[in-house]
């Protein structure tokens with residue numbers, strides 16, 4: 001019952017019971033020019049897209065920002 005386990009995991013997140021993961025990964029970007037992402041995205045592709053938008057907005061020759069991830073504690 002894979003679906004049942006997934007639902008249990010979601011319930012554990014709010015109830016505090018169970019041994020599920022206590023962190024989640026957030027993706028960010030930061031640029032050589034000093035700009036950086038705000039908040040963070042749960043999907044790497046979103047962070048990459050936002051980084052590309054920054055690069056495009058700055059124009060030709062601007063460096064591609066660095067993509068990195070952080071582990072955020074779940075309350």
Ligand SMILES: [Zn+2]
Pocket residue numbers: 031032033034035054058062063
């Ligand atoms: Zn930049």
